[in-house]
Amino acid sequence: VFSWGGNPGVGSLHRLRDAIENGWPQKLELEEHSHAAMANAYEAGAAGLPCAIFRGYIGGDLAKVNSKIKRVTCPFTGEELAVIPAHRPDVAVIHAQRADKAGNVMIEGVLGVQKEAVLASKHSVVTVEEIVDELPERSLNAVVLPHWTVGHVVEVPGGAWPSYAQGYYPRNNGFYKEWDAISRERDSFHAWMKENVLSKGPEAFAKYARKHRMAAE
Amino acid sequence: VFSWGGNPGVGSLHRLRDAIENGWPQKLELEEHSHAAMANAYEAGAAGLPCAIFRGYIGGDLAKVNSKIKRVTCPFTGEELAVIPAHRPDVAVIHAQRADKAGNVMIEGVLGVQKEAVLASKHSVVTVEEIVDELPERSLNAVVLPHWTVGHVVEVPGGAWPSYAQGYYPRNNGFYKEWDAISRERDSFHAWMKENVLSKGPEAFAKYARKHRMAAE
Amino acid sequence: MADYKPNEMMTVAAARALKNDDVCFVGIGQPSAACNLARLTHAPNITLIYESGTLATKPNILPLSIGDGELCETALTTVSVPEMFRYWLQGGRIKVGFLGGAQIDRFANLNTTVVGPYDKPKVRLPGGGGAPEIATSCGEIFIIMAQGKRSFVDKLDFVTSIGHVSGGDSRAKLGVKTKGPTKLITDLALFEPDPQTKEMTVLSIHPGVTREQIQENSGWPIKFAAKVAETPPPTQRELEVLRELHSRTNRAHAEAA
């Protein structure tokens, strides 16, 4: 279930292409949407609705290749609108700036669908840059996920790397560009994965990510 | 079009009751909803949709006396949902804390449906406590209506009186209680209106409201 | 034992029904007093939500209106009203909803719309507000209402929000998955629905109140449980906290216009 699969500003996700074009390492089952549809599907999921209506998918081919895209008629105006199922993931994993000890999570910056993803999901894991005693002085309308809506909170400093955490460290755009070369061929991807992931535990990432965050301070 | 017509925490709106019960001074045309319906109707108006769907009006009598409340079936789950027309007022009038000289309006506190009301309406007037050169340091996700979405901005210090403006002055709950007696009878209401509104211009309110705001500082 | 009023007994009994880990949708008036009494006594971590959008608020004084600044200033955060009704209420994130009304029937259906016919009412009440969806979206509903022949009626003039509809499984048959009214707290007694018929049944009578009084103040023949308890009277501490809360509130609301 996706609406865009690329390396932003760089190009293709080569491993995704290899899977779709060549079925390697195996075939993928895909449900393709537009961003507007995904945003509405998460919103409806957070709102406890079974489906979302919006003005979209007019004239294009996506509705022809995705049987989940249907039409509903507004009973007041007669306008035909798109209707799609609400998105209710089993698990949402997001990264945020901070949580307090009770588990209230505060998010600031580019919000995306992070709040909706947590609210729409059956289970959720939130990694944060830091766990604090009390949330800092904040806007009266700050974006906060109250503790009883969050499954698990884990402190992982630098946990967004190679992306960024607003107010902590910037996006490592260099790595996104390097990833293009690493992931282009199966061999180079395998070698990188073996060296950096498969033969190491999560502590290796934790150490590495923390170092990158520190460097930005 | 309303979902609640009372004096919050005090009791009835006597003039509204008189109009509905006795047709005085004239009959009113009413379209009655629930809060959830109104909130969804404003949201759909802001979102440019012709209608809103939600889980509501189950079993009660409101749907029997309001022909605008219809049912639509989710094509994926078969669940019946309520559907109502989007709310698109001709004019929205709201009060906010501040705007900058370009007309960007910043709102903080109990947001209600104020942002949605402005976005859903054909025209809008926003009164503010103060017009500033630049909006102050604020949350990255502050609630701001950009200038090109706002019709008119007018500086009216104390303009929310007898209600409150978060960060400027508190709600005058005493006046809400007094209003109960003033509005209870047609005569007392008329006398008050004549003395305070009909025989005075808007300057009188402006002066009065400004005084009340100053008193709170 | 301290001297206390029936109204205080009602608020205290309602407060006791709340638990420390509850998430409550709070209405103005009696529910607000009960919820904050619970928070200031046995349930300090209770999450209170007002429909104006304030999440996890801890007001020092009771709000007069649902949108009082006090609620916002002491909240974890405040969301817009569309978000409140979509993500929070409809999203199924509220465990207990508190309702009151002008009229109630034996199945705890409520009327806050009109007395008399809808088109030509004898009394036009403020209306449903959030109640129609609170009644069906919250995990369960507590109702707090003083008893009287005009409010406890055999047949509602208008059903603003449903309780157990016509009893039995009639609520579930409408497709509603939440429990509905599980407690009705009055100035005289505590009612719970009969497990089968869903008729509101007296489980506990407040001290000094008789079965006859409960019946006299109701418009239908009241059912009593096989074992009816006596409600423990308010403790000294409960009364003190409640009265301090009310006097703080009255002082704050008394400022001249």
Next chain:
Amino acid sequence: MADYKPNEMMTVAAARALKNDDVCFVGIGQPSAACNLARLTHAPNITLIYESGTLATKPNILPLSIGDGELCETALTTVSVPEMFRYWLQGGRIKVGFLGGAQIDRFANLNTTVVGPYDKPKVRLPGGGGAPEIATSCGEIFIIMAQGKRSFVDKLDFVTSIGHVSGGDSRAKLGVKTKGPTKLITDLALFEPDPQTKEMTVLSIHPGVTREQIQENSGWPIKFAAKVAETPPPTQRELEVLRELHSRTNRAHAEAA
């Protein structure tokens, strides 16, 4: 006259199409460069919106991704993505949407999904992203794309987002009330839709480019307007601002992983 590349001419021509009071939905890459060039030259008050939720942003360097922190820090405010697509895009509050694509046809329909059949593609492209609804919800659409036989095709493999569909009133017949593609800016020329047929038609040719070059780099017989102008070349200032923007951006993105 300064020396410049076709790509720079394309960005400059696109920037010139924007006005000071425009409200633009900006895509990453060429559109982002053009919009910010406009903002840094003749349109200082232009409102730029990125689909990540940033309203009225003024980035000092071009973002690599739609969600770069730079966009948020320099924005009037940042809203959630559901709000962006509901209140802002679908709400009809965006005047100009900028799109690009892997393939375009004569009616400015775009493909960013697949080359080859959908189920067994020769090339799987990243996908539609925001394009399907940007194409129908923005007041009008500007398209910026370098020309070539593989990208300017007679028939798209997949219609990701519509332009003028099959020409004439076929777009309006789908119930779409917005204008659709009003400008197509390439590295060779500027196209606008023919008022009747809606086929994209060359109105202006960039300096030094021939009609033959435009035809050779297209998969259908190109229409030229009755009067074809020569695009004014980039001014010294336009080139300076654009090159400074790119070099600031490259420096910022060059940090080692």
